[in-house]
Every structure is written in C-alpha cells, then in structure tokens.
Amino acid sequence: MSGHVSPKSVYYSIFGALMVFTGITVAAAFVNLGALNFPVALAIAIIKATLVVLFFMHVKYSSRLTKLVVATSLFFLLILLAETFMDYATRGMAPPLPMLQ
Amino acid sequence: MSNAVAHADVHGGAHGHAAHHPKLQHHFETMEQQKEASTLGMWVFLLTEVLFFGGLFFAYMLYRIWYFDAFAEASRSLGIGLGAFNTAVLIGSSLTMALAVRAAQTSERKATVTWLILTIVLGCVFLGVKVVEYADKFEHHHVPGAHYIWAAEHAPGEGSAGAAASEAEHAAPAGGDLQRLTQIFFSLYFTMTGLHALHMIVGVGIMGVITWMAYKGRFDSSYYTPVEMAGLYWHFVDLVWIFLFPLLYLVERHT
Numbered sequence: 001m002s003g004h005v006s007p008k009s010v011y012y013s014i015f016g017a018l019m020v021f022t023g024i025t026v027a028a029a030f031v032n033l034g035a036l037n038f039p040v041a042l043a044i045a046i047i048k049a050t051l052v053v054l055f056f057m058h059v060k061y062s063s064r065l066t067k068l069v070v071a072t073s074l075f076f077l078l079i080l081l082a083e084t085f086m087d088y089a090t091r092g093m094a095p096p097l098p099m100l101q
Numbered sequence: 102m103s104n105a106v107a108h109a110d111v112h113g114g115a116h117g118h119a120a121h122h123p124k125l126q127h128h129f130e131t132m133e134q135q136k137e138a139s140t141l142g143m144w145v146f147l148l149t150e151v152l153f154f155g156g157l158f159f160a161y162m163l164y165r166i167w168y169f170d171a172f173a174e175a176s177r178s179l180g181i182g183l184g185a186f187n188t189a190v191l192i193g194s195s196l197t198m199a200l201a202v203r204a205a206q207t208s209e210r211k212a213t214v215t216w217l218i219l220t221i222v223l224g225c226v227f228l229g230v231k232v233v234e235y236a237d238k239f240e241h242h243h244v245p246g247a248h249y250i251w252a253a254e255h256a257p258g259e260g261s262a263g264a265a266a267s268e269a270e271h272a273a274p275a276g277g278d279l280q281r282l283t284q285i286f287f288s289l290y291f292t293m294t295g296l297h298a299l300h301m302i303v304g305v306g307i308m309g310v311i312t313w314m315a316y317k318g319r320f321d322s323s324y325y326t327p328v329e330m331a332g333l334y335w336h337f338v339d340l341v342w343i344f345l346f347p348l349l350y351l352v353e354r355h356t
Contacts, residue, residue, distance in 0.1 A: 003136070003206060003325075005203060005206045005207060006203065008200065008203065011196055011199045011200055011203065012196070014196075014199075015192060015193070015195075015196040018192045018195075019189060019192060022185065022188050022189065022192065022346075025346075025347050025351065026181065026185055026351065029347070029351035029353075029354040029355065030354050030355050031355055032355040032356075037353065037355075041347040041348075041351055042347070044347070045343050045344050045346075045347055045348075048343045049340050049343055049344070052195060052336055052339060052340055052343070053336075053340070055199075056195050056196075056198070056199045056332075056336045056339075057332075057333055057336045057337075058329075062140065063137060063140075065137070065141060066137075066140055066141060066144055069141060069144040069145060069148060070144060072148065073144075073147065073148035073151045073152075074151075076148065076151070076152055077151050077152060077155045080152060080155050080156065080159065081155065081158075081159050081162075084159050085159070085162075085163075088163055
C-alpha cells in the first residue's frame with residue numbers, strides 16, 4: 001500500500017524547530033516591540049502550525065483533494081473572522097432601517 | 102447482522118472475485134481509495150473543528166482589542182513556566198505520535214505500541230499540569246463568578262493592601278474596571294483551555310483504543326489507517342495549543 005514514510009530524522013528536526021520557535025516566542029514576549037508584539041507572536045504560531053500540518057500531519061505528501069480541504073478550512077476561518085470583524089467595526093455607522101423604527 | 106449475511110453471500114457467491122485485503126470494505130475498489138476516503142473525511146471533520154475554535158478565537162481577539170490593559174494584566178498572572186512546559190510536553194507528544202504512525206507504516210508492532218503509550222503519558226502530563234494551574238486559579242479567586250477577586254496586589258499603584266495579606270481573599274478587590282474586565286479574560290481562558298483539555302481527554306481515550314488495537318497486531322504496513330487518523334486528531338489538538346499559549350500566556354510580558 002502506498003503512503004509516504006518520512007525518515008525519522010524529519011520528525012526529530014521538525015520537533016527541534018518547534019521547540020526553538022517556542023523558545024523564540026517566549027523570549028520575544030519579554031522584549032518591547034511596541035505594536036509588533038502581537039504580529040510577531042502570531043507569525044511564530046503560524047509558522048509552527050504550518051510545520052505541524054505539513055510534516056506531522058503529512059499534508060505535504062497528501063492528495064490534492066486533501067490539500068484542497070485544508071486550504072478550504074483556512075478560507076472558511078478567514079471568512080468567519082473577517083465578516084464578524086466587519087460587523088463589529090461598523091456598528092452604529094449606518095442609520096437605522098425605517099421599517100424598524 | 103444483515104451486514105454479516107451480505108458479506109458471506111458475496112464471498113460464497115459464484116462470481117469469485119480475486120482475494121483482497123481483509124480490511125478492504127466492499128464499497129471501495131482499492132486500499133488506497135479506502136484510505137483516501139478516510140483521510141478526506143477526517144480533514145472535513147477537522148475543518149469543522151477549526152471553525153469551532155475559530156469562533157472562540159474571534160471572541161478573544163475582539164475583547165483583547167477592546168480591553169487590552171485588563172488582558173495584559175490578567176495574562177501576567179498566569180504562570181509562564183507551566184505554560185511553556187506544557188507547550189513542550191504537547192509538542193513532544195506530537196513527535197511520539199508521528200513516530201507511532203511511522204512505526205505502524207513500517208510494521209513495527211512493538212515500537213507502535215511504545216510510541217502510543219508515550220503519547221498517552223505525555224497527554225496525561227499535560228492534563229496534570231492543567232489541573233495544577235486550574236487549582237491555582239480557584240485558590241486565587243480567579244474563576245469568574247460570584248467569588249471572583251482581582252486582588253489589589255496584582256495591580257501596581259493600587260495601594261499596598263496586598264502586601265499585608267498573603268491570601269488573596271483577605272486582599273481588597275482592585276478598582277472596579279479591572280475587577281470587571283479581567284473576568285472577561287478568565288472566562289475566555291477557562292472556555293478555551295477547558296475545551297482544549299476536553300479534546301485532550303477524548304484524545305487520550307482514542308489513543309487507549311488504538312494502543313490496544315496495535316497491541317493486538319491489527320496494524321501493519323498494508324493497513325494502518327486508524328493510527329494515522331487518530332494521529333491527525335492528536336496533532337490538531339496540538340495545533341490549537343500552539344495558538345492558545347502565546348494568546349493567553351504572552352499578551353504583554355515586557356512591562
């Protein structure tokens with residue numbers, strides 16, 4: 001049966017990288033980067049998540065259909081976050097609807 | 102029951118199709134197709150999980166933007182040592198999980214069982230640390246509700262009431278805003294980490310079943326789909342924590 005078998009060294013390297021990034025994110029939290037603190041923390045988390053998805057979850061070696069579902073989940077998440085944020089950001093900007101008055 | 106009959110019929114029938122893998126269900130053509138279907142189904146489930154946690158992450162983001170000072174203040178009260186330790190434990194459990202799947206892929210039964218047991222142990226260590234952290238929150242009255250106290254000792258410049266009393270319950274509650282707004286942080290903290298811990302408990306249960314199946318020799322290089330699907334779930338739970346740790350523990354540590 002097919003199925004990509006990664007060498008053990010790949011898993012150990014990814015584990016090492018994840019630990020290093022954990023160290024970096026803790027260290028970065030103690031440095032005052034001003035407005036950049038949050039984007040840096042988020043960027044490191046996204047890098048770590050990408051490593052886990054690609055190598056631990058084997059998406060790098062998965063079918064295009066599986067990759068499409070993974071991308072779709074991110075797209076739906078983006079819709080959820082963006083549309084809800086637009087709602088909160090624009091509350092009270094529009095005049096109330098006449099039929100509701 | 103009817104399933105078993107149908108099964109017997111097909112095999113007893115005269116059409117006598119070629120011998121196939123005992124784990125291949127009849128509605129699939131090949132083992133590859135069957136595994137692909139499982140993987141696809143698992144990822145669709147994980148997609149719903151992404152959105153499930155996504156809603157909570159949005160709530161967190163919104164309140165963090167609105168009440169940043171209270172969030173920074175409350176976040177500083179969380180133990181960064183335990184949080185970082187748990188992050189390492191969970192990443193370690195993802196490594197042992199990945200190695201368990203690999204061992205199943207290469208038909209190493211003993212190694213599969215060993216790596217799975219290590220995964221369970223690390224999962225339990227994570228949950229144990231979480232229990233210690235939660236107990237600490239109860240002790241300090243940091244659980245939102247009627248008994249919530251954001252003691253003055255946490256708020257520099259709010260007076261020295263906290264210095265005299267070592268127990269939080271004897272300390273005077275801090276100014277109204279922090280008393281009210283830090284509860285929002287802790288509500289999200291308990292909801293998000295609680296839901297995550299629930300996923301961990303479910304995951305440990307799944308791993309127990311998979312370990313038993315592996316011990317019984319159900320998996321080899323020709324069929325290891327359950328190990329791989331359980332692994333996808335386990336790694337997803339790790340992913341959630343990768344975001345929870347910086348968002349909850351590291352809001353603003355440099356002041």
